[in-house]
Amino acid sequence: MIWYPYEQMKLMKAPYKIINAEGVYLYTPETKLIDSVSSWWSVIHGYHNPAITQAIKDQADKFSHVMLGGLTHDPVEKLAAKLKEWLPGDLDYSFFSDSGSVAVEVALKMALQFYVNQGDLNRTKILSLTHAYHGDTFKTMEAGDDPDYHFILEVYGKNENVIHIPTEIPALEKAFEKYHSKLNCFIVEPLLQGAGGMRMYDISFLERARELCDKYGVLLIFDEVATGFGRTGYRFVADVVLPDIIVLGKALTGGHIGHAVTVANHKVYNGFYSDNPEKALMHGPTFMGNALACSAALASIKLFEEGDYLTKIAHIESIAKRELSDLSDERIKEIRIMGGCACIEVYDPSTLDGYQEFAYKRGVFARPFLSYLYSMVPYIISDDELIQIYDVMKSWFRR
Numbered sequence: 001m002i003w004y005p006y007e008q009m010k011l012m013k014a015p016y017k018i019i020n021a022e023g024v025y026l027y028t029p030e031t032k033l034i035d036s037v038s039s040w041w042s043v044i045h046g047y048h049n050p051a052i053t054q055a056i057k058d059q060a061d062k063f064s065h066v067m068l069g070g071l072t073h074d075p076v077e078k079l080a081a082k083l084k085e086w087l088p089g090d091l092d093y094s095f096f097s098d099s100g101s102v103a104v105e106v107a108l109k110m111a112l113q114f115y116v117n118q119g120d121l122n123r124t125k126i127l128s129l130t131h132a133y134h135g136d137t138f139k140t141m142e143a144g145d146d147p148d149y150h151f152i153l154e155v156y157g158k159n160e161n162v163i164h165i166p167t168e169i170p171a172l173e174k175a176f177e178k179y180h181s182k183l184n185c186f187i188v189e190p191l192l193q194g195a196g197g198m199r200m201y202d203i204s205f206l207e208r209a210r211e212l213c214d215k216y217g218v219l220l221i222f223d224e225v226a227t228g229f230g231r232t233g234y235r236f237v238a239d240v241v242l243p244d245i246i247v248l249g250k251a252l253t254g255g256h257i258g259h260a261v262t263v264a265n266h267k268v269y270n271g272f273y274s275d276n277p278e279k280a281l282m283h284g285p286t287f288m289g290n291a292l293a294c295s296a297a298l299a300s301i302k303l304f305e306e307g308d309y310l311t312k313i314a315h316i317e318s319i320a321k322r323e324l325s326d327l328s329d330e331r332i333k334e335i336r337i338m339g340g341c342a343c344i345e346v347y348d349p350s351t352l353d354g355y356q357e358f359a360y361k362r363g364v365f366a367r368p369f370l371s372y373l374y375s376m377v378p379y380i381i382s383d384d385e386l387i388q389i390y391d392v393m394k395s396w397f398r399r
């Protein structure tokens with residue numbers, strides 16, 4: 001029996017059974033659906049991409065996996081080299097793991113130990129954003145601010161080590177003024193807070209954060225698990241404001257197989273590089289650097305590089321803006337659009353009850369949550385398919 005994610009199993013309706021997936025389409029036994037959420041935002045090149053599938057097959061013909069403890073192999077070495085060349089600044093040291101949550105855990109552990117390794121035991125606090133989402137493991141739940149987790153974390157009492165602030169410069173400045181010598185890092189989903197409600201904010205906030213982190217020696221972590229690979233319209237937000245650590249997942253493999261990476265700059269890496277074995281980073285997921293996943297990631301990055309994706313994403317954004325410009329309804333609080341993400345926020349979550357079935361009957365798979373109806377489409381989507389997604393959204397409000 002499967003225990004499904006984020007579901008009250010007693011109340012859950014039967015999931016749609018997928019028997020095939022190709023391009024932007026999911027196939028059920030009776031119909032085909034445009035996937036408007038790219039399997040939790042990961043399948044940027046569409047399903048069953050021939051180049052990625054071939055890369056996985058070619059590697060599987062050699063070997064699927066060997067551990068990185070004491071061993072190495074071509075796909076992981078090539079991927080680390082590619083990321084070093086491809087990512088901005090001196091983000092050069094790749095630590096692989098099997099999911100975005102674990103990769104964020106690694107980033108948080110790196111930030112804490114970076115100071116502990118220097119004998120600074122006071123920097124125990126993490127600065128984070130309200131409405132943040134960084135994953136479902138314990139430390140990522142704490143760094144995040146997802147109301148779904150509050151009641152279980154409250155069992156531990158108040159967590160003194162995480163400070164949440166809104167995406168407003170005065171709040172940021174105040175937090176640094178008060179806590180700067182206690183902070184090891186400031187972790188953010190840059191520009192676009194995904195699971196917290198597709199909240200969008202200005203780059204000036206991140207520019208100021210970079211200045212304050214530099215001034216007070218605090219590490220800046222960009223969790224680009226969701227925003228990376230073009231979702232905001234930038235390739236990475238890190239291309240515009242450079243963090244000390246970047247976390248990538250989801251689209252890293254084009255969504256074809258689970259994998260993630262925490263990439264550190266020279267300063268962070270050098271904080272661990274020592275003759276003292278105790279200063280090593282004590283982490284090592286069994287499937288880190290999985291050979292199939294690294295091969296998929298290399299193929300996915302090649303597609304991204306060769307496919308003029310930023311132009312495609314700008315086009316997707318312009319169509320979303322055009323198509324949703326004539327949508328207004330008293331139940332709608334705000335419509336937000338950035339890069340490959342569009343979100344309609346409603347006042348009352350019950351406004352969206354039944355939307356998934358409504359969209360299913362009109363050939364679209366959607367998964368609204370709370371008050372948010374959104375699209376995070378594969379970048380290979382055609383104009384007509386995109387328009388179909390927004391037509392379904394509009395007809396929901398106009399019925």
Ligand SMILES: Cc1ncc(COP(=O)(O)O)c(C=O)c1O
Nearest residue numbers: 099100101133134135194225226
């Ligand atoms: C910003 C962000 N960080 C981390 C994660 C966790 O990634 P995973 O589901 O691969 O553990 C997610 C997942 O949605 C995410 O959006």
